[in-house]
Amino acid sequence: MHVKLSNFRIRARNLRLTVRLGLGFGALVVLMAAVVALAVLQFRELAWHGEQMMKHDLQRMLQVQEIDQHVQGHGSAMARLLTSPRAEREAIYPVVDAEYAALDRLIANLSGETADVVTAATLADVALRRDRYRDVFIDIVTEIEAGDLLRASALFSGLGQQAMQSLLSASSALLAREQATLALRQQEVQAQINRSEWMMIGLALGALALSVGLAWRTTASVARPLAMVQAAAGRIASGDYAARVELESADELGRVAQAMNTMALAVATREAEIAAVAYADRLTGLPNRAMLQRWATEGNWRQVTVLLMDVARLRTVNEVLGFGAGDALLVQVAERLLAALAASGPRDKAPVLARLAGGDFAIVAQDMDRMAAETLRDRLDVAVTAAMACDGHAVDLQLAYGLADAASAAAQACDAGPLIDLALQRAELAVGEAKRRKLGWAWHVEVDAAARARQLSLLTDLRQAAVAGQLEMWLQPKQCLRSGRLLGMEGLVRWRHPVRGFVSPAEFIPFAERTGHIGVVTTAMLDAALQTLAGWSRDHAELSIAVNVSALDVRDAGFPARVAEQARHWRAPLNRLRLEITESTVMEDPESVLLVLHELRALGVQLSIDDFGTGYSSLAYLQRLPIDELKIDRSFVAGADRQPQAQALLRTIIELGHTLKMSVTAEGIEQPAELRLLTDLGCDVGQGYLISRPMAPDAARQYLQSIAAVTTEVTFA
Ligand code: C2E
Ligand code: MG
Numbered sequence: 001m002h003v004k005l006s007n008f009r010i011r012a013r014n015l016r017l018t019v020r021l022g023l024g025f026g027a028l029v030v031l032m033a034a035v036v037a038l039a040v041l042q043f044r045e046l047a048w049h050g051e052q053m054m055k056h057d058l059q060r061m062l063q064v065q066e067i068d069q070h071v072q073g074h075g076s077a078m079a080r081l082l083t084s085p086r087a088e089r090e091a092i093y094p095v096v097d098a099e100y101a102a103l104d105r106l107i108a109n110l111s112g113e114t115a116d117v118v119t120a121a122t123l124a125d126v127a128l129r130r131d132r133y134r135d136v137f138i139d140i141v142t143e144i145e146a147g148d149l150l151r152a153s154a155l156f157s158g159l160g161q162q163a164m165q166s167l168l169s170a171s172s173a174l175l176a177r178e179q180a181t182l183a184l185r186q187q188e189v190q191a192q193i194n195r196s197e198w199m200m201i202g203l204a205l206g207a208l209a210l211s212v213g214l215a216w217r218t219t220a221s222v223a224r225p226l227a228m229v230q231a232a233a234g235r236i237a238s239g240d241y242a243a244r245v246e247l248e249s250a251d252e253l254g255r256v257a258q259a260m261n262t263m264a265l266a267v268a269t270r271e272a273e274i275a276a277v278a279y280a281d282r283l284t285g286l287p288n289r290a291m292l293q294r295w296a297t298e299g300n301w302r303q304v305t306v307l308l309m310d311v312a313r314l315r316t317v318n319e320v321l322g323f324g325a326g327d328a329l330l331v332q333v334a335e336r337l338l339a340a341l342a343a344s345g346p347r348d349k350a351p352v353l354a355r356l357a358g359g360d361f362a363i364v365a366q367d368m369d370r371m372a373a374e375t376l377r378d379r380l381d382v383a384v385t386a387a388m389a390c391d392g393h394a395v396d397l398q399l400a401y402g403l404a405d406a407a408s409a410a411a412q413a414c415d416a417g418p419l420i421d422l423a424l425q426r427a428e429l430a431v432g433e434a435k436r437r438k439l440g441w442a443w444h445v446e447v448d449a450a451a452r453a454r455q456l457s458l459l460t461d462l463r464q465a466a467v468a469g470q471l472e473m474w475l476q477p478k479q480c481l482r483s484g485r486l487l488g489m490e491g492l493v494r495w496r497h498p499v500r501g502f503v504s505p506a507e508f509i510p511f512a513e514r515t516g517h518i519g520v521v522t523t524a525m526l527d528a529a530l531q532t533l534a535g536w537s538r539d540h541a542e543l544s545i546a547v548n549v550s551a552l553d554v555r556d557a558g559f560p561a562r563v564a565e566q567a568r569h570w571r572a573p574l575n576r577l578r579l580e581i582t583e584s585t586v587m588e589d590p591e592s593v594l595l596v597l598h599e600l601r602a603l604g605v606q607l608s609i610d611d612f613g614t615g616y617s618s619l620a621y622l623q624r625l626p627i628d629e630l631k632i633d634r635s636f637v638a639g640a641d642r643q644p645q646a647q648a649l650l651r652t653i654i655e656l657g658h659t660l661k662m663s664v665t666a667e668g669i670e671q672p673a674e675l676r677l678l679t680d681l682g683c684d685v686g687q688g689y690l691i692s693r694p695m696a697p698d699a700a701r702q703y704l705q706s707i708a709a710v711t712t713e714v715t716f717a
């Protein structure tokens with residue numbers, strides 16, 4: 001096997017791992033079996049030698065020693081024959097014969113078993129001398145039986161003794177020979193034991209060396225590729241998906257490495273897919289907010305300028321032509337913006353276009369000065385505002401621009417998080433400002449630190465203000481423009497601060513709304529309005545009071561129940577209560593406020609849209625809302641008597657209100673000419689300094705009394 005992991009290389013036999021392991025351990029087992037078999041053989045051989053020594057050699061020695069005994073036994077029997085009378089000799093002959101027969105048998109036995117030449121020769125010598133001895137003792141016996149005892153004695157002590165001594169010395173020689181043979185055998189066995197010892201040691205060492213070698217080879221051929229695979233896994237885990245284990249092997253490790261490569265590829269592909277989803281807008285393919293954040297962090301951006309663009313009529317297009325058309329529109333806007341950007345030419349730190357949520361696009365640039373940003377905005381505006389074909393309709397598109405810049409030092413100073421977030425957040429505020437002030441675009445203006453500190457401390461005070469009764473409800477009359485009759489009042493909050501004096505709602509309302517503290521004001525104003533309405537139920541039962549509520553109130557599902565509870569508490573008629581909701585609040589998220597508004601309406605509460613004309617109202621939603629009053633923002637009223645265009649706009653809004661079966665109120669009437677104009681245009685209700693400024697509760701009471709007096713005068717006149 002040849003394994004290469006980038007810069008690592010290893011080699012191994014091209015055999016399957018299981019085969020290699022099997023062969024290795026098989027060889028080891030065979031070796032061990034050989035060692036055991038050899039040991040058994042050696043043991044058996046030694047045992048055989050021992051047996052030979054015991055059975056054969058020692059027995060032969062004993063037999064040789066027995067020859068001596070029988071020779072001497074025979075000799076002494078012969079001596080007894082010589083000295084015994086004839087009658088006793090009969091009993092001695094059998095002894096003589098038995099001794100000789102034993103001698104004969106022993107020699108015959110010994111001769112039959114030996115293979116050794118020298119021993120055989122020695123034995124032959126013994127047999128020869130026995131024969132000679134036999135011949136002599138036959139002669140002696142013959143002489144005895146012949147009665148010649150003297151001659152027999154002479155033969156016995158002469159030739160007989162000689163033959164006997166000769167036989168004994170030959171048997172001694174045989175004994176020596178047998179002893180030598182035994183000693184030789186002993187030496188052989190000892191040598192055999194030594195040889196076996198060495199052989200066993202050698203075999204054991206060989207087996208040991210072989211098993212160490214096998215173990216090392218097997219471990220190396222498995223462990224090293226595994227280490228390479230592990231190294232690759234580590235690199236893949238740390239995000240280096242280019243790491244590959246290349247190998248020319250079909251064994252198990254090869255397959256593991258291949259699986260690893262497949263996995264690395266799959267992970268890389270999947271991560272690319274996830275990145276595509278996470279960092280790009282699906283619809284336009286443009287980078288999204290997360291991508292901007294990543295670029296800014298990775299590029300360590302120090303300064304950034306943002307042009308945030310809000311597609312104004314996207315909601316209407318979605319409602320009227322459907323979401324498909326809205327999407328197509330967004331794609332066209334993206335294309336036009338991209339084309340306009342590309343015209344500015346490629347360069348380092350070129351501005352990038354991104355799509356944020358909804359109809360928002362952002363162009364983000366590093367180190368772009370304000371002049372350049374405004375020039376770019378002008379160019380983009382020209383590129384985008386031309387009519388677009390959308391689902392067969394020509395759509396006149398408008399963008400609201402919020403421009404902002406931010407430096408990383410500022411982001412750190414106010415702890416606003418990443419630089420790009422701060423810039424986008426500022427640009428969003430600027431878009432809001434541009435829309436509110438009906439300008440096409442606006443730069444973000446930083447509220448200075450002192451103002452922010454003042455707002456913060458106000459917020460802390462606000463919580464106690466309601467409890468301490470510092471929040472007062474001032475009332476501004478609303479008049480029927482046709483009859484001049486008083487219809488009701490709008491309750492406007494006034495904060496009588498113990499240190500700062502009167503604090504204008506403009507100073508704390510928007511801030512309280514942003515920070516979620518507006519509920520304190522709403523509750524205080526509802527209390528004041530409902531208490532006043534309860535008080536009016538006798539003399540001014542026909543008058544209503546309008547209370548301004550915020551986005552947070554009407555998005556809270558529990559709000560209607562709280563209003564009902566407060567009304568019960570003051571025993572106030574809910575049908576005289578009117579709630580004013582600004583147009584932008586309703587249009588920001590119409591779906592979520594719809595249910596709350598219907599519940600309020602079901603309680604009998606009347607509902608108005610305040611500051612109409614400043615938000616981007618959708619007609620479709622206006623129709624669905626349970627609202628019966630449109631309050632035209634005072635910016636449309638101011639100086640309208642001198643501007644034909646403004647008059648046309650007022651006429652359109654009033655007609656629209658009437659078409660939707662709503663009563664139309666004009667706010668901020670300051671001049672008699674404005675009042676006349678609005679009356680002529682058919683506006684139903686008027687409110688403004690010309691009629692009356694907002695009044696403190698006492699002043700409002702006097703105002704009502706004065707009106708009652710006038711009415712009475714008229715009645716009784
Ligand atoms: P708004 O609801 O549109 O109230 C009308 C504002 O126009 C009041 O300002 C009123 O004093 C002012 N105004 C009335 N007639 C004229 C006029 O002829 N000329 C001019 N230049 N101004 C006129 P104010 O009281 O300062 O309130 C400002 C805004 O603060 C209100 O606008 C309303 O949106 C908000 N606000 C006031 N009170 C409350 C409240 O209790 N709760 C909430 N959520 N918002 C409130
Ligand atoms: Mg209002």
Ligand code: MG
Pocket residue numbers: 610611631633634667
């Ligand atoms: Mg208003």
